[in-house]
Amino acid sequence: MIELKELCKKxxxxxxxxxxxxxxxxITGLVGKNGAGKTTTFKAILGLIVPDAxxxxVLGTDPAELTPKDRQKIGVALAESGFSSYLSIKDIAAVMKQMYDDFSEGDFLEQCRRxxxxxxxxxxxxxTGMKAKLKVLTAISHNARLxxxxxxxxxLDVMARNELLDMLREYMAMEERAILISSHISTDLESLCDDIYLMDQGKLLLHEDTDVLLGSYGILRVNPEQFGRLDHRxxxxxRQEPYGYACLTKEQQFYRENYPGLVLEKGKLDDVMMLMIGGEKL
Amino acid sequence: MRGLLVKDFRLLRQRIRFFAMLVVIAVFMAASGSAYGGSFVAGYLTLVVAMFSLSTISYDEYDNCYCFLMTLPIDRRIYVKEKYIFGAILGLAAWLIGVAIQSGALFFHHQQAMLWENLTEALVYIPIFLVMIALILPFQLKYGVERGRLALLAAVGLVAAAVWTLVKLGGRAGLSPAGLLARMSGLGDGQILTGCFLLAAAVTFFSFLISVRIMERKEL
Incomplete structure (x- = not known):
């Protein structure tokens, strides 16, 4: 549905x-701290900026060449952009009705009331929460494929976030669809995404299936002496910690079996992110 | 494009009181009689409303709406085309209302004989507002509403300087503006009006091409 090959923008x-x-x-997640390049990536995908190389x-076509008909198959919600805040939901419904063949004004207004x-x-x-919900409802209102x-x-608060994530799960109930979603709240992505890209300073640090990330990645918490005895492969x-080191591994099973006495925590996206971004490469 | 037109008309609805006030002022002007005779009321309404049509660009700029709008099923050419069409629709609507008010006032003052003369005089405001939109839009799309105004002022200054230079050079070659005007005075009203419409169409066409180029190159 989306493919970026050595996209470069300077x-x-x-x-x-x-x-x-x-x-x-x-559902593919893009995670990274603020300023990592997530929004720039989105802009390149949407044809809002021109790549240098x-x-x-997107849907098999260069974004700059997507026709209005192609664009009907894409639903978009941007963090810092949307319909003018001087419009009401009824105004937006009237606009969407003219823009999309598959938009049902009645269903959209019904969803908004829901x-x-x-x-x-x-x-x-x-x-803020209401605006965010409206953006997602608008994006999913016209039977987009992507x-x-x-x-x-x-x-958003926890309740609103969960509601919104449920909406996305409902959307994915139909086949032939896909979602690219970014967030700096990693727990949202853990529970939703099939695979996750981690990004920092404009570069990808990691790409992994969420199951692998949560199942195989782990954090070892060791003192300097234990660290010295560890197999570093x-x-x-x-990362230096007051007690010694926090170490990120993709083979938690190996360390669990071979170093049973060590403190080994299951990998959570937040920890993986912190260590991948702030840790020292081994 | 219909979606964009709906958006802009709905945004403009926010200013309905302002438009109502304009119409009230126009009615007062027309009703006050011969002091405001001629086609002034139609011209006033047309130009003010046409200028106002450009304010929808500020709405698109505000809240960074541009980015999102360009993800909708339109392309940048359609966006630009809509701005010109929207300006033309509003300008023409304002012109019609202005002419209607003025004609009503003439009936009220029992001066029906002047109706035709007034109407033909008012026609000249159509190419004027079209040229006005055609000149302003590319600057607003390129530099944004605030900086666009400054850029337009600078451009007007440049054009004035260029015209002054041409007049000076023409004078040396024996072509004077007075001579040109004298030649034009020999033309009929219909010919001058046709010339104005053709000029407006040409300016609008080139302005549109420039605006499309600006938008297609714009990074959002």
């Missing part, structure tokens, strides 16, 4: 170099 103080893929039937294909969004009020009076969601859960990163 700015004065930032450079993006990414290769990635979003497959049909999958590399190739971008999520307690006032349809007559200007969006500028909405809370959803591109940049930080859709930013600024399967250690990816280490």
């Amino acid at each position: 700015y004065e103080h930032f450079s993006l170099e990414v290769s990635m893929e979003v497959r049909k039937g999958c 590399g190739e971008v294909r 999520f307690e969004l006032p349809t007559d009020q200007r969006i500028q009076k909405f809370s 959803l591109i969601l940049d930080e859709p859960t930013a600024g 399967y250690l990816l990163r280490r």
Whole structure:
């Protein structure tokens, strides 16, 4: 559904170099701290910026050549952009009705009411959570094959986040669909995504299936003496801690079996991210 | 493109009181009689409303809406085309209302004989507002609403300087502006009006091409 091959975009103080893929039937997550390059990647995918090098294909086509008909198959929610906040939901419904063949005004308004969004009020009076819900509802309202969601859960409380993630799971119930979603809240992605890309300073540090990430990655917490005795072959990163080192491994089973006395925690995306970004490469 | 037009009309609805006030002022002007005779009311309404049509670009700029709009099923050419069409629709609507108000006032003052003369005089505001939109839009798309105004002022200054230079050079070659005007005065109203419409169409066409190029090169 999406393919980036050695995409390169250079700015004065930032450079993006990414290769990635979003497959049909999958939810792919893009995670990284603020300023990692997630939004720039999204912009390149959506044809909002022109890459300096590399190739971008969305639904098999260069984004710059996507026709309006092609674009009907893509639903988008951007973190810092949307419909004018001077419009109301009813206004947006009227606009969407003209834009998309598969948009049902009645269903959209019904969904908005289900999520307690006032349809007559200007969006500028909405809370952050209400705005985020509206963006996602808008993106999924026209039977898109591909959803591109940049930080859709930013600024939401736990309840609202869960509601929103459930909406996305419902959306994926139909086959032939895919989602690319970014977030700096890694727990959201852990529970939702099939595979995850980790990004920092414009570069990808890691790509892994979520099952592998949660099942095989682990954090060893060792003192300097234990660290010295460890087999370093399967250690990816280490970070100095007050007690010694936190070490990231992709082979937690190996260390569990061979070093039964050591403190070994299951890998959580947050920990993996912290160590991949802030840790020392081994 | 219909979706974009719906969006802009709905955004403009926010300013319905302003438009109502404009119409009230126009009615007062027309009703006040011969002091505001001629086609002034139609011109006033047309130009103010046409200028206002450009404010929808500020709405698109505000909240960084551009990015999202360009992910909708449109392309940048359609976006630009919509801005010109929207401006033309609003300008023409305002012109029609202005002419209607003015004609009503003439009936009220029992000066029906002036109707045709007023209408033909008012026609000249159509190419004027089209040229106005055609000149302003590329600057606003390129530099944004605020910086676009400054850029437009600078461009007007440059054009004035260029015209002044041409006049000076023409003077040396024996071509004077007075002579040109004298030649034009020999033309009929219909010919001048046709010339204005053709000029406006040409300016709008080139302005559109420039605007499309600006938008297609714009990184959002």
